Amino acid sequence: GETADDAGEPEEEPAEETEETTEEPAETGEVITLEAVSYWSAHLKDNIPLHYFVDKVNEELGDRVEIVMLGGPEVVSVPDQAEALNTGVIDFLYFPADFYIPYVPEIDALKLSKVSPLEMHENGAHEFFDQLMQEKGNAKYFGQMNVGPEWFGIYTDTKIESIDDFNGMIFRTIPAYEAFLQKLGIECTRLSWEELLTAMDRGTIDGFAHSISGGFDIGVHEAADYLVKPFFYYGAASLLMNLDAWNSIPDDIKPEIERIAYEAQEYGFEWAAEEYNRSIEGMIGAGLEIIELPPEDAEQFLVTAEEAGWEEIAARSPENVDRIRELLTK
Amino acid sequence: MEWQLMALIMFAVMLVLLFLGLPVSVALLIMVLFGFVVFVDPALGVNHVINGFFSSIAKFTLTPVPLFILVGNLMFHSGVAMRSINCISKWMGSIPARLSFISVAAGTFFGAISGSTLASFSLLASILYPEMRRQNYSKAMSIGPILASGGLAMIIPPSALSVFYAAIAQISVAGILIGGIGPGILMAVGYSSVILLRVAINPSQAPKYEFEKISWRERFHSLAVDLLPAAFVTGLMLVFILFGITTPTEAAAVGFVASLIVVIGYRNLTWDVIKKTVTSTMETTGMIFFITITAASYSQLLAHTGISTGMVKWVIGLGLTPIVTVIAMLILVVILGTFMDQVPIMMVTIPFFLPIIEAFGYNMIWFAVMMLIALQIGMTTPPFGLGLFVVKGVIPEIKVKELYAAAFPYLLSDAAVITLLLLLPDIVLYIPGVMNLI
């Protein structure tokens, strides 16, 4: 009962295949069902580029492949998502790729990119990371969606006038930018997100960093008085697919999925820019004041951010750091 | 497979295991392993569940759970809590049903220091009941108030169960804790009204008795020596939160250190006290956290298989008005509470309830506090309840029927409080709102 779909598969497969398909309750073996999970809860806008991808795959390839959106952290809790993708409990994962650092430490470098995710397809960077993902992470890399430069900003109650003002302040951090903040002389502490507002309100912490995008929707501006410019790092949500699941897809569909993923990246890149503007305008409208560092300080701020980042990458992957830096610099 | 069928199979498996007397955590673990292997991934199901152990429990937000329990146990086993009862007793003049009122006052005061209901029940039952019996109080006026006011510890902050709720529901810990102040006081007022009413109808239930006259000088002395040091524990936590020295979650550690200071100050920190405190704390914590681990997988299993979404859509599709749905949920919690412990009820129901509450646009903290009161009722409803076990431990000869009768009027009072909260959400939300927590 083999169908034309299996034409591209190796010859020795059929025997096993029939055994598997007879176990399936329905004999509609032609449609491969794949499950997708997101880092973000369903109600958050961050998922929009993922939905673009999923809907388009289902629309165009629906008779061959179907992607089912299982949900967000309620399905697989955030700390377990990378593992679930790596082992194959889920097939697609849409998340900030730094959670994949335990498998592919080099992925951390994406935050330092000077090259857009679309340009990465041209200069070989995309291929490079895809290869690393396949070799070390048992994953197919589809690149970043919901992505943009100048991703994170520093939110504080103190009117920052120079870069030295950061020295000795206490910030709530996450691993992505902790090394940078430490270089500014900031003392880093970790708090749960639910306590951020109380901690800022009562002065337990002096500030925190957070993405500009999405900030307005979750009310980041309510926790602080000022947002410090310049913003730093390239932020992104990446789409990964379990490699075994990828390999099980008929070869003629693979390029189609890659094409749709690229279109989702194009869409996501534009959408993210609009979303970024909407968020920052919303926060300003709600009373958040933007303060700019003096030009020399601003430059030093960004250089420090980069240095801290590249030092981390060099420590994580001494063998690949030079190649990555070359690929991610224009 | 349809979600209804999967849900039916899994719930049937779990119910059978539970009713056969298997520990709740073990029954959940078996169901989760079964569910993930059969419905999600035959090859990786077991690994997936085991991998999830770490993230479900290694959460900073859960830190106050053992620490609040630790404080309650330390205050109880060291005798510091008993001192505060003595002080309250000295201040309580010659009123009718004196000991019953002391029980409510002590339950409220200790509830504001301790985050452990078990410690509260043990305290009231072991210290107040013998005296009540000596003075010929009826069961309704002795066991009733003890059962009623022991549960205040989980509504009035600090509360281990509130923190636990906030951690599962991912809502503000401070919000849910502070939101319990208004309702907690209201509950204490309700219990006092029940006592007043009963003693007015039938004064023989709580006979007046002669007790030593206490001078004002002695009262104030007792206040300073017996009550204030215990109040220092909560006071220090509040000060540290208000001045931003700690976050509400971290304040549990301040409470722990403060209670240690108080106990050392009384020179009561013996090896025996330490042993009893740590043992009882880890018994409760270990039990709660083992269930947490399995229940986290359980709620993920429901989400993974689409049962949660199916159920939510089904409930909303019933077309009940939102408020009727909320009432139905609370009644369900009370019913489950007659034969299940608080922690498993939360773990089993919250994954279903919250998406529905969210879809209706209700405030999460408001619902959480009402649900906590409904859970609190479950501690005193036979046949299964933490409060009942403790009281039975102190008074082995008591019959189930008598417990019903003793506890029932106070449950009506709780129901009245929940009704009030349904009508006036501000009783919960006003203080957190003023403090900018919601």
Added chain:
Amino acid sequence: MSDKNRKEKHHNTPVHRVLKWIIELPDKISFQMFLASGLVCVSLGFIVFTSSMTRYFMNKPIRGIYEISGYCLFIMTFLAIPFLLKTDKHVSIEAIKEMFSPRVQKYLDIFNMAVCFPLGLLIFVYSSVMTYDLYKSGLILFDTIEPPRYIFMFFVMLCFLIFALIALKKLITAIKEIRNLDGDSSTAGRNQTT
């Protein structure tokens, strides 16, 4: 009866003493683990307190306390679980069980331990393999401390090994008890109903 006599006779042989020591080992280990879990719990209080103090008064938060607190919660739980099985402190729904006769209740105890033992064994075997795999791959936890993950999986392995052994011991005890119940079920029944 002759069985019992033979047992008494061998009571003091070195083999018997070694056997006894081995049989009691899981109980002893579970108790040591329980003590350790209490120690972790108390330390947690001090650690969190100290870090808030240094942050506020010395402007120097201790790095990694947020993560370490989580590790403490995890470790203390898995250290406590076996002892709680031994002392029957894991909460269960007794209401239905109590409606049956003491004899049936004993059978239910056997059933429960007959479920707990293979369950513990299953998780022990899986977590052993996972501990080994994590050790080999050197996978880290993604947080600010980045510790190797096998350390934590080791506690799961240890926990369920002892859990399984205690369940097995309780299973054997329950089977023995039901044999004894044949002789004097009437008195046992009277004790149970009070």
